C-alpha cells in the first residue's frame with residue numbers, strides 16, 4: 001500500500017459520517033454500519049465520496065439523498081501519515097519493451113453481488129421451482145469478448161480520430177452497472193465508424209473472475225508514475241484487440257483484491273482516490289508508450305497512438321485525466337493538440353476527499369484551485385476538500401452526459417449535487433447524448449439466455465418466455481396474469497423502496513411482481529419479507545445475474561423504472577427492445593427515452609412506447625400501472641402497437657456514436673480549455 005498523505009483519523013470519522021449518516025437512515029441501518037466499521041481492516045486511504053443531497057422530504061426528486069452501492073459501506077479508518085509533496089515530473093518508462101443461467105436452490109446471499117461472475121450465483125426466491133442448478137463460480141464467465149455476430153454496415157466517419165476511453169469499469173471484464181455497459185459498447189460503435197479506439201481500465205484480479213483477462217497479453221511495458229505523496233508507482237499494461245478496439249488493462253497491486261472494483265465486504269476501499277488517480281495517470285501514458293496501433297496478437301508490435309488523441313474520461317474515477325493533461329503534460333509540450341471530453345454517467349459520485357489529500361495526486365501546487373471545493377451547506381461535513389469530478393468539469397474541453405434531460409437537470413440546484421454553478425459556467429460546452437443498447441447482447445431474436453426467441457413480427461416466443469419465467473419463479477403459470485419486473489442496484493436512486501411499498505397494491509390487482517437486485521442490505525431484507533407476505537404475487541431475487549436479467553426483461557409484460565433520478569437508464573431501453581412496456585418516473589433520461597402512450601392521440605399512438613409518472617411515489621406508480629393494465633385488458637390492439645413502437649425504436653449505439661463524433665470534432669475546432 002502506498003504511503004500516502006492522509007487526513008487525520010478524526011477527520012476521517014467526520015468523513016464517514018458525511019458519507020453515511022442520512023436523514024432517512026433507520027437505527028437498524030446505522031447498527032449495521034457501525035458493525036461494518038468495527039470489522040474494517042487497517043489503514044487504507046481515500047474512498048469514493050458520495051455527495052449527500054438534501055433529504056427526500058424537502059427537495060425535488062433529482063437531489064434526494066441516496067445510498068449508492070459503490071459507497072454503501074463505511075470507509076476504513078487510517079492513521080495520520082503526512083508525506084511532503086513531490087514536484088511534478090513526467091512518468092518514466094523503465095522497460096526495454098517500451099521501445100518496442102438460471103438459478104434454483106437458494107444460495108447464500110452474495111457478498112459482492114454486483115461483481116459479474118460471482119453474482120451469477122444469485123439467491124433464488126424460496127418458492128422458485130426451477131429445475132436448473134445455479135451456475136457455480138468456477139464455471140466460465142457468461143460472456144466472452146468474442147467478435148460480434150456479424151458486422152453491421154455503418155457509415156464511415158469523415159475524419160477518423162484516435163480516441164482513448166478511460167473508465168473504472170468495462171463490460172464484460174468489470175461491469176457493475178451501466179457505466180460498464182457503455183464502455184463495453186460505445187468504443188466498438190466508434191471503431192466500426194473507422195476510428196482508432198483504445199479503452200483503458202484497471203486489470204482487476206479478485207480471484208473469481210480473473211479468467212476474463214486471459215486473452216489480454218502483457219505488453220512488457222512498465223511505466224513508473226509519480227504519484228506525489230503516494231510515491232513512485234510502477235504500472236504494467238495488458239492488451240487485447242477485439243471488435244477492432246484496443247482494450248488495455250492497467251496492472252497494479254492495488255487492483256488485485258477480492259470484491260468488486262470499488263469495495264469488498266468491509267465496505268468501500270479506503271484507497272480509491274489513489275487507485276483511480278493512478279488509473280488516470282496510467283491512461284495519460286498509454287497513448288504515448290504502448291505500441292498497439294495496428295496491433296494484432298502474434299504480429300509485430302505496431303506504433304503508439306501518439307499525443308494527438310481525443311480522450312473520453314468517464315465519471316470521477318477518470319476525472320483526473322484532463323487535469324493531468326493540463327497540469328503535467330502540456331507544461332512539457334505534450335498533448336497540446338489533444339482534447340479531453342469528460343463524460344458524466346452519475347453526478348452523485350464525485351471523488352471528494354479532504355483537501356489535505358491533494359499532494360497524493362502528484363500535481364504541481366498551483367493546480368490545487370481547479371480541484372478545490374467546499375462542501376455545500378446541506379452536506380453533513382464541511383471544510384476544504386478536493387473534488388476530482390469538479391476538477392474534470394473545469395479542465396476538460398467539453399462535457400457530455402448520457403441524456404439531454406440530465407444535461408439540463410445537473411445545471412439546476414435540485415439536480416446539480418453542489419456542482420450546478422460550475423456546470424452552468426460551462427453550459428456552452430455541455431451536451432447530452434442518450435445511451436444506446438448493445439444490439440448483439442440484447443437481441444430478442446437471438447438471446448441465448450431465454451427459452452425462446454422472437455421479433456416484433458412474431459411475438460409467440462415472448463409468451464413462451466413469460467411462461468418459463470413464471471415457472472422459474474414458482475408463480476402461477478397464466479398468460480393473463482400481468483407479470484411486472486424491476487432490475488437494478490438496491491439503492492435509493494433506483495427507487496426499490498417505492499416498488500416494495502407497492503407490493504400490496506400489486507397483489508390486490510392480482511399482478512405478479514419480480515425484483516432482481518442487490519446492494520443496500522435493508523432493501524434485500526425487505527425483498528425477502530415481502531416475498532414471505534405475498535408468496536403468490538412477489539419474488540425478490542437478491543444477486544447480480546445477467547442471464548436472469550435477460551429472462552426478466554423478455555418474460556415480463558411491464559418493466560418498472562421508478563428511479564428518483566436517472567442520468568439515462570438502460571433497463572427501459574432493454575425493455576422496449578424486448579416488447580416489455582416501460583413504466584418510468586419522469587426524470588432525466590427516462591423522460592427522454594419513454595414516450596407516453598395515449599390512445600386518444602393519433603401521434604401518441606404511433607410514437608408511444610410506455611408511460612411516465614410523477615412524483616416518484618408508490619401511488620403514482622400504481623396509478624400509472626392501472627392505466628397500462630386498462631389498455632392491456634381492454635385494448636389488445638393498442639397494447640400490440642405499444643410493443644411494436646418500442647421494438648422498432650432506433651436504440652443503436654451507432655446513433656449515439658455519431659453524436660459523440662460531433663462532440664469530438666467541436667472540441668478539436670476550439671482551443672484547448674486548460
Ligand SMILES: Nc1ncnc2c1ncn2[C@@H]1O[C@H](COP(=O)(O)OP(=O)(O)O[C@H]2O[C@H](CO)[C@@H](O)[C@H](O)[C@H]2O)[C@@H](O)[C@H]1O
Nearest residue numbers: 177178179345488489517543544545549566567568569570
Ligand atoms: N442485479 C442485477 N443483475 C443483473 N444485471 C443488473 C443488476 N442490477 C443492474 N443490472 C444491470 O446493470 C446495468 C445498470 O444500468 P443503469 O442504466 O441502471 O446504470 P447505473 O445506474 O449503474 O449507471 C449510470 O450510468 C448509466 C450509463 O450511462 C446510466 O444509464 C445510468 O442512468 C447511470 O445511473 C443494466 O445493464 C442492468 O440490467
